[in-house]
Amino acid sequence: MDNAFITSKLKTRFPDGIISTDESSDMLTVVVSSGVIHEVIRLLKENESLGFTFLTTLCGIHYPDRELPLGVVYHLHRLEGNVRIRVKTFLSLEHPVIATVTDLYSAANWMERETYDFYGIVFEGHPDLRRILNVEYMDYFPLRKEYPLEDQTREDKDDRFFGR
């Protein structure tokens, strides 16, 4: 199974949903619109000729300067034949809501909670969307780029010369 096959399969099923495909990195990368993400993942998993039954990771990413700044990245793996695919989708900051894939992969449960915890991306239909690693009363999403790692009011530390 090669990348062209997967791409054509996706493009025939979702002519408008597939925004771009890219083979320049280490695996086929598909950017899809957030509305069809659940259907795309379902097709990738349940179609017999695709069969990506293993959800390797699911994580968030934040590009503050883009029109749709919040991203969700899925890495799927077809164990037979060892084929991997990366699926990305982007969301707006005002409405960071996306369908859950917990009904397809039980593994997605905590991964989605982690992504919610770090980026504030809401997974609609998730059975138990709470913070997982941080404390429950935290009122921000720490992996978004606007939250600096260190206390910016400190004056005793000057890291400018170290490229920071």
Add this chain to the structure above:
Amino acid sequence: MSETHYTTLNLGPTHPATHGIFQNVLTLDGERIISTEQTIGYIHRAFEKIAERRPYYQITTLTDRLNYCSSPINNIGWQMAVEKLLGVKTSQRVDYMRIIIMELARITDHLICNSVIGVDCGALTGFVYVFQERERVYEIYERLCGARLTTNIGRIGGFERDFTPEVVKMIYEFTDRLPKVLRQFEKLLLRNRIFMDRTINVGPISAERAINYGFSGPNLRAAGVDYDVRVTSPYSSYDDFDFEIPVGTNGDTYDRFCVRQEEVWQSLKLIRNALDNLPEGKHFVDVPEFYLPPKEDVYNKMEALIWHFKIVMGEIKVPVGEVYHSVEAGNGELGFYLVSDGGRTPYRLHFRRPCFIYYQALPEMIKKGVLSDAILTMSSMNVIAGELDG
């Protein structure tokens, strides 16, 4: 009196039977488990955030603290992820040295996990036998990198120090000695009636559920799926070697134990093979932009001083791109999803931490079982708090 009363039991956050800091709130009907609610994150250290501010070579120390029972695998896995981004090809000697170190780490990881299963069913002796051997591996690390637990071993492009004849001798001695100890250990547990009764059909999981839950490593193989990153996507010249992937059938505690035990034997074979065929050459490849030069050179050679300065001050160009690299760590597929925007630090770094992913299956695996079996299931899954919380 027909009303059923359930007991709520707080197992953790710190509990002598859980080997790590995580909480399970169990609802019990007598001794049977009705439901489990898990709380994790007690030692969350925000590594993914910290990594966004650290240059690549400083992130190795963060990976130490994920699965601290086999930190060299994490270290080397990270370095290989960076090498993949940079397009650096390592030499065969570096690859073989890495295999030796990673397999030593796998042995210690599996030894700890398996001996702790014994401890949790009351057999402390085996634990003491194998812990002595773990100590010997730590002495080997110490010779190579100066540290024992959080090793920070290796560099991007190779190792900071070469194997000295003494290290080679120590590894040979270890591989000579371990089989005897392993056989003793297996004699105590493997066909022990009490141990078998305590572990067979305890905490089973089917292959299908295990894949759905994202299991990897020995836990997945115990359920009968022969997925091993070392074989499916060979890295670091693993394809030069012949080794078997043991698989189980039921995915229960006993199968997990047996799979790990067999993997220790396979690792021993791998170490032996790699050491016998270790090619001559340098212990690092020529990537002066990323490999910190030796200290004597920094003091005495202009070139080395310049590179040293450039690396430390972050004036090295990194290609823009993204990679996913995974290695077979002690407890599963440890993945690094690295996004670079060309800056001196990663734009985004996500660790695929195997036990974070498979630990969520615990409630399903221990449901309807008894409490003492739940403890065994937990220890046989090899959940390491550092990796769980990231």
